[in-house]
Amino acid sequence: MDLELKGRTCLVSGSSSGIGRAVASLLAEEGARVLFTARSKSALAPVAEEIRAAGGIEPALFEADFGEEKAPERLIDKVLHEVGTVDVLVNNAGGSRPMTTPDDALAWEEAFRLNFTSARRLGKLLLPPWPNGVGGGSST
Secondary structure, eight states: OOOSOTTOEEEESSOSSHHHHHHHHHHHHTTOEEEEEESOHHHHHHHHHHHHHTTOOOOEEEEOOTTSTTHHHHHHHHHHHHTOOOSEEEOOOOOOOOOSSTTOHHHHHHHHIIIIIHHHHHHHHHSOOOTTSOSSSOOO
16 A cells, blocks of 8 residues: 655654554555654564564654653654654554542543643644644644
């Protein structure tokens, strides 16, 4: 299959396992340079080795825990500094942690940040500014 991604740079959040890992591997097979993210680089080592073994472009590995409030900004700053540009964003990071009570406000805030807010902020940080001011780097 040719997805016309050869030479493109693709950032896949949550790419150490499951759907993220499968998407990142497919993008690499298509000739894209894949930027892998997970909470730890060690979780990304096996998939990076698979890409290398298959003759794919050397993947770039980035650590990002989207349960942390400023993780999207730190990641994009680092990515843009080290790589320069991102052509494709796959927002895949997500999950949940067990709650001790159904009204655990901190757990709810973390889950919302991980599953929604981080994806919205990553997209906004990578969008070029539009004439009406939408997109382009602000985390608000």
